[in-house]
Amino acid sequence: MAKVAVLGYGTVGSGVVEVLDVNAKEVSESAGEKIEVKYILDLRDFPGDKHETQVVHDINIILDDPEIEVICETMGGIEPAFSFEKSALERGKSVCTSNKELVAKCGPELVELAKKNGASFLFEASVGGGIPLLRTINDSMKHEKIDSITGILNGTTNYILTKMDREGMGFATVLKAAQDKGYAEKNPEADVEGYDACRKIAILSSLMSGKHVNYEDIYTEGISRISIEDFDYARALNMSIKLLGICKRGESGYSSIVSPFLIPNENPLANVNGVFNAVNVHGNMLGDVMFYGKGAGKNATASAVVADVIDIIKHRGRHIDVNLKSEELTLSPKDNTVRQFFVRVQEDVRNQAVEVFGSGIEEVKGENVHGEFAFLTGDLSEKDFWERLRKLDSVKGYLRLY
Amino acid sequence: MAKVAVLGYGTVGSGVVEVLDVNAKEVSESAGEKIEVKYILDLRDFPGDKHETQVVHDINIILDDPEIEVICETMGGIEPAFSFEKSALERGKSVCTSNKELVAKCGPELVELAKKNGASFLFEASVGGGIPLLRTINDSMKHEKIDSITGILNGTTNYILTKMDREGMGFATVLKAAQDKGYAEKNPEADVEGYDACRKIAILSSLMSGKHVNYEDIYTEGISRISIEDFDYARALNMSIKLLGICKRGESGYSSIVSPFLIPNENPLANVNGVFNAVNVHGNMLGDVMFYGKGAGKNATASAVVADVIDIIKHRGRHIDVNLKSEELTLSPKDNTVRQFFVRVQEDVRNQAVEVFGSGIEEVKGENVHGEFAFLTGDLSEKDFWERLRKLDSVKGYLRLY
Numbered sequence: 001m002a003k004v005a006v007l008g009y010g011t012v013g014s015g016v017v018e019v020l021d022v023n024a025k026e027v028s029e030s031a032g033e034k035i036e037v038k039y040i041l042d043l044r045d046f047p048g049d050k051h052e053t054q055v056v057h058d059i060n061i062i063l064d065d066p067e068i069e070v071i072c073e074t075m076g077g078i079e080p081a082f083s084f085e086k087s088a089l090e091r092g093k094s095v096c097t098s099n100k101e102l103v104a105k106c107g108p109e110l111v112e113l114a115k116k117n118g119a120s121f122l123f124e125a126s127v128g129g130g131i132p133l134l135r136t137i138n139d140s141m142k143h144e145k146i147d148s149i150t151g152i153l154n155g156t157t158n159y160i161l162t163k164m165d166r167e168g169m170g171f172a173t174v175l176k177a178a179q180d181k182g183y184a185e186k187n188p189e190a191d192v193e194g195y196d197a198c199r200k201i202a203i204l205s206s207l208m209s210g211k212h213v214n215y216e217d218i219y220t221e222g223i224s225r226i227s228i229e230d231f232d233y234a235r236a237l238n239m240s241i242k243l244l245g246i247c248k249r250g251e252s253g254y255s256s257i258v259s260p261f262l263i264p265n266e267n268p269l270a271n272v273n274g275v276f277n278a279v280n281v282h283g284n285m286l287g288d289v290m291f292y293g294k295g296a297g298k299n300a301t302a303s304a305v306v307a308d309v310i311d312i313i314k315h316r317g318r319h320i321d322v323n324l325k326s327e328e329l330t331l332s333p334k335d336n337t338v339r340q341f342f343v344r345v346q347e348d349v350r351n352q353a354v355e356v357f358g359s360g361i362e363e364v365k366g367e368n369v370h371g372e373f374a375f376l377t378g379d380l381s382e383k384d385f386w387e388r389l390r391k392l393d394s395v396k397g398y399l400r401l402y
Numbered sequence: 403m404a405k406v407a408v409l410g411y412g413t414v415g416s417g418v419v420e421v422l423d424v425n426a427k428e429v430s431e432s433a434g435e436k437i438e439v440k441y442i443l444d445l446r447d448f449p450g451d452k453h454e455t456q457v458v459h460d461i462n463i464i465l466d467d468p469e470i471e472v473i474c475e476t477m478g479g480i481e482p483a484f485s486f487e488k489s490a491l492e493r494g495k496s497v498c499t500s501n502k503e504l505v506a507k508c509g510p511e512l513v514e515l516a517k518k519n520g521a522s523f524l525f526e527a528s529v530g531g532g533i534p535l536l537r538t539i540n541d542s543m544k545h546e547k548i549d550s551i552t553g554i555l556n557g558t559t560n561y562i563l564t565k566m567d568r569e570g571m572g573f574a575t576v577l578k579a580a581q582d583k584g585y586a587e588k589n590p591e592a593d594v595e596g597y598d599a600c601r602k603i604a605i606l607s608s609l610m611s612g613k614h615v616n617y618e619d620i621y622t623e624g625i626s627r628i629s630i631e632d633f634d635y636a637r638a639l640n641m642s643i644k645l646l647g648i649c650k651r652g653e654s655g656y657s658s659i660v661s662p663f664l665i666p667n668e669n670p671l672a673n674v675n676g677v678f679n680a681v682n683v684h685g686n687m688l689g690d691v692m693f694y695g696k697g698a699g700k701n702a703t704a705s706a707v708v709a710d711v712i713d714i715i716k717h718r719g720r721h722i723d724v725n726l727k728s729e730e731l732t733l734s735p736k737d738n739t740v741r742q743f744f745v746r747v748q749e750d751v752r753n754q755a756v757e758v759f760g761s762g763i764e765e766v767k768g769e770n771v772h773g774e775f776a777f778l779t780g781d782l783s784e785k786d787f788w789e790r791l792r793k794l795d796s797v798k799g800y801l802r803l804y
Contacts, residue, residue: 019687023545030544124542130688132542139541140526140534140709142432143425268694271673285421285705286532290694292670303687307542 002031002313005039005062007084008075009046009055012098012125015302016072017051027306031313038068041084063087069316070309073097074302082106089113089121096308098125098301104199104215107206108326120320122308127153127200128277130300131293132307137207137281138322144283146208148248150402153200155275155295156184156191157223157243161260162273165231165240171224183275193222194243194258201245204279205256207322208247211329213256219334220258230397232366233342233374234262240270244402253332261402262342269402335383340401344374346394356388372396404433404715407441407464409486410477411448411457414500414527417704418474419453429708433715440470443486465489471718472711475499476704484508491515491523498710500527500703506601506617509608510728522722524710529555529602530679532702533695534709539609539683540724546685548610550650552804555602557677557697558586558593559625559645563662564675567633567642573626585677595624596645596660603647606681607658609724610649613731615658621736622660632799634768635744635776636664642672646804655734664744665804737785742803746776748796758790774798 004020006013017037020027028034039062040055049055059080062068071088075081076099085095085102089110097103102110103123114121124134128151137146152158156178163174175192178184190196202215223243234241239262247256263270268290272278277295282288294300311320342364345353350373354361361375377385389395406422408415419439422429430436441464442456451457461482464470473490475497477483483504487497491512499505504512505525516523526536530553539548554560558580565576577594580586592598604617625645636643641664649658665672670692674680679697684690696702713722744766747755752775756763763777779787791797 015687019545023547023687026547027545131691132538135542136534136538139713140537143421143429143708143712144705145425145428266675268670268673268678271670273668276670283705285417285425285701287696287699287702288694289533289696290692292690292692292694294689294691297689299687300689303546303685306545310545311541 001034001036002069003036003038003067004070004072004309005041005068006037007041007071007073009040009042009044010074011298012301012305013040013072013074015298016074016305019299019302019306027310031310033313035309035313038065059084059087063091068093070094070096070312072305072309073099074305075099076101078102078105085110086113089117089119092117092119094119094121094312096122096305096312098305100126100196100199100203104202107203107324108212111322111324112326115319118317118319120312120315122311122320122322124308125301125304127203128279128291128293129295129297130304131277131279131291131295132304133279133291134207135307135311136291141281141283141286144286146249146281146283148246148282149204149208149279150244150246150269151201151204151279152242152269152272152277153197153245153279153295154191154243155277156188157197158272158277159183159275160192161223161226161241161243164226164228168228170228171226192224194220197243197245198258201247201256201258204245205247205254206324208249209254209329210323211325211327213329213331217331218256218258221260223260225397226260227397229344229366229369230399232368233364236364236366237262238265239263240265241399242269242272250332252336254329255332255334255337257334257337259400262399263402267402336381338379338381340379341377341385342374342399342401343377343389344372344396344398345392346396347371347373349373349392349394353392356391376401403436403438404471405438405440405469406472406474406711407443407470408439409443409473409475411442411444411446412476413700414703414707415442415474415476417700418476418707421701421704421708429712433712435715437711437715440467461486461489465493470495472496472498472714474707474711475501476707477501478503480504480507487512488515491519491521494519494521496521496523496714498524498707498714500707502528502598502601502605506604509605509726510614513724513726514728517721520719520721522714522717524713524722524724526710527703527706529605530681530693530695531697531699532706533679533681533693533697534706535681535693536609537709537713538693543683543685543688546688548651548683548685550648550684551606551610551681552646552648552671553603553606553681554644554671554674554679555599555647555681555697556593556645557679558590559599560674560679561585561677562594563625563628563643563645566628566630570630572630573628594626596622599645599647600660603649603658603660606647607649607656608726610651611656611731612725613727613729615731615733619733620658620660623662625662627799628662629799631746631768631771632801634770635746635766638766638768639664640667641665642667643801644671644674652734654738656731657734657736657739659736659739661802663804664801669804738783740781740783742781743779743787744776744801744803745779745791746774746798746800747794748798749773749775751775751794751796755794758793778803
């Protein structure tokens with residue numbers, strides 16, 4: 001019998017308790033023994049809840065109990081989560097968490113601490129929600145040279161983009177509807193500005209490179225500037241618009257970015273719609289492998305946390321290696337990345353645009369857009385693109401091509 | 403340093419040797435030690451090959467060498483593969499294989515033998531080629547109650563269906579072109595009649611149920627009766643036609659089938675095209691998770707074999723559990739399965755069709771098909787459907803709806 005504590009009885013935390021309840025038989029078969037929630041840490045009380053007697057308000061009750069082997073931290077945010085996890089690891093208790101912010105910021109430190117104390121620090125649920133992604137990259141794909149990871153890593157923005165595309169409604173209208181339905185937060189900045197996706201691609205970039213990628217170093221654009229006209233052009237190009245997090249290994253090192261991209265419809269990522277997430281991993285031998293599933297949500301995310309708990313119990317007394325290192329990685333500068341771009345300007349600066357971007361550009365006509373000149377550039381470095389774009393008056397929009 | 407032998411220096415076997423060569427650094431980091439190919443068993447010699455000195459013709463050289471820890475069987479077929487694997491396991495050597503035929507037929511026996519001798523029997527590459535699927539189901543998802551597994555499990559048939567759809571060419575023409583390109587075998591029966599997909603869904607059904615599902619018990623239909631008119635109707639329905647292998651857990655037990663299905667385009671499986679494979683697993687907590695990648699091909703399949711080798715070396719001296727049991731599972735009879743069907747009859751039996759299937763049927767009009775009456779039925783059991791269909795003259799085709 002293994003005993004665990006859940007920190008934070010919110011959406012994911014209550015999901016963890018529920019998975020351990022409902023799937024108790026499968027969990028114990030998988031772990032080789034029963035797993036019991038002994039404590040739930042929360043500021044609130046939960047009178048009437050099935051687990052009300054397990055609720056405690058003092059972290060030290062958990063830290064001081066030698067029976068507790070694993071802590072599931074599902075509170076989110078940096079503090080007090082970091083201090084709680086640090087204290088647990090220092091006492092040889094293992095930690096698993098869905099807290100991408102903390103993993104992106106302090107992951108290497110916590111992994112090192114776990115290693116030092118013969119414990120483990122796992123975070124499957126921090127990227128791609130329920131998708132069994134990190135364990136697969138760390139285990140089944142560790143013998144591959146991974147060339148690139150490309151992901152739709154945020155369900156809220158993917159829901160918004162899908163809805164804008166299908167229903168021809170503007171960003172603000174769809175965001176409002178998503179907020180009313182609870183699909184988007186009251187303060188939607190972390191999602192729509194790409195910050196959440198940035199934390200996740202930072203974690204994936206770190207796993208891929210074996211060094212620590214600081215999320216603040218990753219160039220990040222959100223989706224708030226995407227308009228329904230952009231979708232009109234995308235349709236004309238037989239493409240979709242997706243917010244992608246990308247990490248690529250090139251000759252000059254690793255480069256990472258979060259940005260909306262035009263992506264051809266034959267790419268399976270283009271067909272990932274609604275709140276779903278998907279991550280494509282390209283290995284040198286394996287080629288493309290894509291993982292698809294619910295990127296958020298109570299039970300899916302909780303199931304990934306429980307998978308970590310089971311892994312820890314199965315490997316009791318052994319540190320599970322996760323390839324999250326402290327050594328900082330300097331990303332290759334975004335300026336050097338070469339790609340195609342899509343640009344929209346007002347019709348009256350058509351000649352100026354052709355002059356600035358050259359005659360090799362390819363005009364794109366949107367079925368319902370008028371008074372504009374839109375075009376695809378040839379391959380340009382980001383630096384070159386921006387230098388040219390700044391020479392143009394009346395730019396109405398631009399998108400990167402995947 | 404771990405030493406392995408590769409049985410069969412064909413496509414997959416030479417791929418295994420190549421992955422171990424090219425990714426030697428990553429392989430040894432993942433396994434914790436170097437992995438070396440000591441022997442390659444083949445009937446042929448390979449003069450001039452980098453590994454010609456490792457080639458042997460006598461299995462006993464391998465079996466008698468105590469240095470050999472792992473055998474990679476990439477020959478295919480039942481014999482002599484089965485005898486070789488059995489002998490290896492009896493001597494405590496672990497086996498990994500891409501041989502779906504053998505796994506489907508003798509998997510439980512080989513797993514038991516492995517267990518008895520403190521060795522492991524792994525077969526990641528036997529289903530979904532390079533996709534890290536079986537390990538994920540066995541490890542990361544073992545605490546889920548899996549409700550269903552649905553897969554596009556055969557790349558050749560998916561290539562043919564994609565080509566028929568996109569280029570409006572008939573089955574025979576596309577098959578011929580696929581054979582010329584080497585995408586389909588000279589004797590294409592195993593692929594186009596669904597036998598290959600049947601072996602694979604049998605393996606998945608066994609893993610899902612924890613009992614042995616005999617592939618001969620699985621109702622199997624291939625794609626040779628699919629016509630370009632079917633694709634015309636599919637487009638009208640906003641659906642695709644895919645050869646699916648399905649295993650479902652229902653109230654009356656498990657049911658499995660291999661058949662072409664009409665599948666709505668919003669389902670991500672509908673957008674899996676060309677030689678790619680994809681498998682959707684539905685867990686009670688996790689919801690849908692889909693895995694996508696190359697279902698065949700030298701290096702992708704070989705990479706999955708190498709992942710098994712690494713797993714065995716990492717867990718040296720321990721049997722790795724794979725949930726393939728000897729106890730036979732009786733599948734729920736196909737007759738009881740309830741679903742919608744799509745039916746095409748000649749125009750002149752329209753009234754007869756309406757009489758037999760009832761007025762609740764829904765007519766479907768294909769853009770370029772004439773002289774036919776096509777319709778969707780309501781929900782019917784397979785038994786009921788067939789009883790009704792047999793009453794109709796001039797049936798031109800039918801499809802199941804997913």
